[in-house]
Each structure stands twice: as C-alpha cells, then as structure tokens.
Amino acid sequence: MLPLIEAILNGISIGSVLLIAALGLAIVFGLMGVINLAHGELMMIGAYTTFVIQNIFKPLGEPFFDWYIIVAIPVAFIVTALAGLILEKGVIKFLYGRPLETLLATWGVSLILRQFVRSVNGSMAIGLTIFSLLFFGAMFFFSRRQNWLQIRNLFLYITLPLTGAIAITTGILINQSQNKSLTTPWFSARNVDVTAPEWLRGGIPLGDFQFPTARIFIIVLTLLCLAGVYWFLNVTDWGLKIRAVTQNRTMSSCLGIPTATVDALTFALGSGLAGIAGVAISLLGSVGPNTGQNYIVDAFMVVVVGGVGNLLGSIIAAFAIGTVSYIVGSGTLGLIIMSQESLTPLLDIVNFFATTSMAKVLVFVIIIGFLQVKPSGIFPQKGRTAEL
Numbered sequence: 001m002l003p004l005i006e007a008i009l010n011g012i013s014i015g016s017v018l019l020i021a022a023l024g025l026a027i028v029f030g031l032m033g034v035i036n037l038a039h040g041e042l043m044m045i046g047a048y049t050t051f052v053i054q055n056i057f058k059p060l061g062e063p064f065f066d067w068y069i070i071v072a073i074p075v076a077f078i079v080t081a082l083a084g085l086i087l088e089k090g091v092i093k094f095l096y097g098r099p100l101e102t103l104l105a106t107w108g109v110s111l112i113l114r115q116f117v118r119s120v121n122g123s124m125a126i127g128l129t130i131f132s133l134l135f136f137g138a139m140f141f142f143s144r145r146q147n148w149l150q151i152r153n154l155f156l157y158i159t160l161p162l163t164g165a166i167a168i169t170t171g172i173l174i175n176q177s178q179n180k181s182l183t184t185p186w187f188s189a190r191n192v193d194v195t196a197p198e199w200l201r202g203g204i205p206l207g208d209f210q211f212p213t214a215r216i217f218i219i220v221l222t223l224l225c226l227a228g229v230y231w232f233l234n235v236t237d238w239g240l241k242i243r244a245v246t247q248n249r250t251m252s253s254c255l256g257i258p259t260a261t262v263d264a265l266t267f268a269l270g271s272g273l274a275g276i277a278g279v280a281i282s283l284l285g286s287v288g289p290n291t292g293q294n295y296i297v298d299a300f301m302v303v304v305v306g307g308v309g310n311l312l313g314s315i316i317a318a319f320a321i322g323t324v325s326y327i328v329g330s331g332t333l334g335l336i337i338m339s340q341e342s343l344t345p346l347l348d349i350v351n352f353f354a355t356t357s358m359a360k361v362l363v364f365v366i367i368i369g370f371l372q373v374k375p376s377g378i379f380p381q382k383g384r385t386a387e388l
Contacts, residue, residue: 006209007327013215015322016222017284019315020277021295022302023229024270026314027242029303032263034092035099037106039299040292041113042271045083046076046278047287048117051192066197069279073221076275084271088264096263114289118189122182127171134163191288200283218280225276230311232269242266298325298360301367307377316378321363329359 021043028034050072057068087109095102138159142148174182196214203210233239244252245262253259281291298321305321306313371377 004327005206006211007330008323009206009211010215010330011323011326012319013212013218013322014326015319016219017277017280018295018298018302018322019222019318020225020273020280021299022306022314022318023225023311024273024277025299026303026306026311027229027273028267028270032092032096032266033099034096034267035103035106035300036092036270037103037296038087038110038113039106039270039274040294040296041110042080042083042274042292043278043281043295044117044287044289044292045113046080046275047194047282047291048187048192048278049076049079049275050279050282051194051287054194062198066199069197069200069283073276073279076279077272078275080275080278081268081272084274085264085268087271088267092267093260093263110292117187117289119185120187121185122179123171123174126174126182127167130170131163131167134166135159138163187289189289191286193286194282196283214283218283221276221280225273226311226315229269229273233311238262238265298322301364305367305370305377307379310377310379313377313379321367324366325359325363328362329355 021039024042025036025039028036028039050069053072053075054065054068057065057071087106091105091109092102095105139155142151142155145151177183200214200217203212204216231239233243241252241257241262242265244255244257245259249259252262277295278291281287281295302314302317302321306315306317
C-alpha cells in the first residue's frame with residue numbers, strides 16, 4: 001500500500017497546482033463566459049517572476065535567500081493581475097458575447113506572450129516603457145475633456161501609431177548601438193531553474209519514502225488560496241458584487257453595480273491566481289516559454305468536470321484528475337495489479353497507459369464518458385444562471 005499512498009500524495013500535490021490555475025478560469029468563465037487560452041501564459045509569467053525574484057535575493061545570501069519564495073507569491077500575483085487587467089481592457093472588453101472571437105484572440109495573445117518571453121531584452125523593455133508612458137499619459141490627459149467620447153476614435157487613430165512609431169524607432173536605435181547589456185535576451189528560449197529555499201528541500205518520512213516538503217508547501221498554498229477566494233467572494237463588498245453579476249448581469253446593472261469594473265476586477269483576480277500557480281509550478285521543475293501549456297488543458301478539464309463557476313466542484317475535479325493521472329502515469333496501478341493474481345490479465349492494458357502522455361489520454365476518455373452522464377459537471381449551475 002505504500003506505493004499507492006505515495007502516488008496519492010503526489011497526485012494531490014499536482015491536483016493542487018491544477019486547482020489554483022482552475023480557480024482563476026472558473027471565476028472568469030463563470031462570470032463572463034470567456035474562454036481564456038492565454039491563462040497558461042499567465043502561469044508562465046508567474047513562474048518567470050519567481051525566477052527573477054530568486055535572482056534578486058541570491059546576492060543577499062543567507063538567511064534572506066531562504067525567504068524569497070514568500071516575496072515571490074504576492075509579487076507574482078500583482079504582476080499577473082496587472083497583465084490580466086491589460087488583457088481585459090485591451091482585448092477581452094471588446095469581445096464580450098462573442099466566444100469564438102474571444103477564444104481566437106486569447107490564443108493569439110498566448111503566442112505573443114510566449115514569443116515575448118523568448119525575445120524580451122533591455123531595448124524592448126525601454127521601448128514598451130516609452131510607449132506606455134506616452135500613450136496612456138496622453139489618454140489620461142484627453143479623457144478628462146468633456147468631449148472625450150466624441151474624440152476617442154480620432155485620438156486612437158492618431159496617438160496609437162504615433163507612440164508606436166516612437167517606441168519602435170527607439171528600440172531600433174538601441175539595437176544598433178551594439179550594447180550587449182541592452183540587446184541580449186533576458187530569458188531566451190532555454191528553460192531556467194528555480195532553486196527551492198533550504199527549508200523547502202528534503203521531505204517528511206512516511207514509511208519507506210519521503211514526501212517532498214515542496215509539495216506540502218504547494219498543498220498548503222492551495223488551501224490558503226481557496227480560503228482567500230472564499231473569503232473574498234462571500235465577505236467583501238466586491239465579492240458580493242461579483243456574485244450578483246454572475247447571477248444576473250442585467251439586474252445588477254440596473255441596481256447600480258458597475259459591471260464593467262466587476263469584469264475587470266474578476267479578470268485581474270483570475271489572472272493573479274494563475275500567477276500564484278506559476279510560483280507553485282516553478283518548484284516542480286524548470287521554467288520555459290511553454291510551461292503553461294503543460295497545465296492549461298487539464299485546468300480547463302477541472303472547470304468543465306467540476307461545474308462552471310462552482311468552487312467545490314473544482315476542488316473535487318482537480319484532486320481527482322491529478323491523482324488519477326499520477327497513479328496511472330507513474331506505473332503505480334501496475335504495481336498494485338501485480339500484487340493481485342486475479343487482476344494479472346489486466347496488467348498489459350494498464351502498462352500500456354503507464355506513461356504521462358497515455359495517462360492523459362485515459363483521463364480524457366474517462367472525462368468524456370463522465371460528461372455523457374453529467375454534461376454540466378459534478379455541480380451544474382441552477383436557476384437563472386443556468387438559463388442564460
């Protein structure tokens with residue numbers, strides 16, 4: 001039974017990462033009906049933020065380096081929340097009610113973010129900073145005019161290409177200077193490693209094996225995120241507004257709730273949770289431009305199986321998918337069958353799925369079968385929300 005217990009614990013830790021990622025998707029999809037294919041890249045940004053914070057703390061030495069991960073969690077949340085807010089204001093805001101266009105747009109954003117991570121350097125960062133200061137500074141100034149609604153389109157047609165041209169020209173001039181400190185990519189296409197603090201190395205003995213401390217930390221982090229999201233949605237004023245808009249957007253708007261602000265806040269919250277998931281991912285392996293793609297499909301499956309927008313359903317689905325994937329993919333199920341002579345004929349079939357990729361195939365087949373019975377997930381929406 002020890003291999004089974006070890007596999008279950010490891011599966012729960014994987015499910016914890018899926019749950020943090022799926023929390024953001026469940027909130028965004030449940031409120032706005034937006035299928036955000038760039039959610040995995042937001043997780044990637046959170047993982048790279050952890051890598052940057054690690055490098056900032058590394059020269060400080062002990063004992064400061066041991067606590068960099070505590071600083072990385074809120075910083076990753078803020079960075080990805082801001083990225084999500086920009087995505088909502090710049091792209092998603094104009095595509096509400098058009099799920100296909102939203103899906104394609106966020107897929108394009110995911111490709112852009114992956115290429116951005118591969119290519120970003122000092123000159124690009126300076127160019128983006130100049131563009132942001134000029135464009136948003138001008139928008140802040142002109143938006144205070146009484147005739148802003150009448151001149152907004154003219155402002156965009158003139159200011160957007162002008163500030164973009166200035167930023168691009170600045171970047172080209174910096175690249176021509178051959179200054180390696182400004183032209184060398186910060187991350188490139190290679191994977192980078194995040195070193196766990198001393199107190200997250202090793203493990204806790206459980207029989208003949210050790211359960212890694214880093215995985216315990218991920219489980220605790222997930223529980224804290226769950227508690228935080230539950231408290232925010234059920235206690236705070238903005239949380240109640242989010243729930244109201246989820247129940248009935250039209251009535252909420254009539255009652256004076258700023259639905260546009262609620263949408264932006266919800267998207268920022270979901271994106272921030274993806275950043276925290278990125279911190280957890282960085283403790284499990286190397287970080288690269290494609291890191292988020294390894295989790296995004298499973299995170300969507302958690303949302304669908306659990307029931308769109310249902311917190312308890314997402315919890316059950318995340319731990320079930322993570323545990324089943326690990327037990328099958330690690331070969332633990334085959335070891336259990338070998339110990340039972342009556343089940344030996346099934347050994348060849350089980351060993352066929354005893355790889356990570358084939359385990360995912362088996363999990364997807366199980367999910368498809370489950371959705372044939374309960375197409376709305378474990379806990380389907382009820383009432384007015386289900387009718388919309």
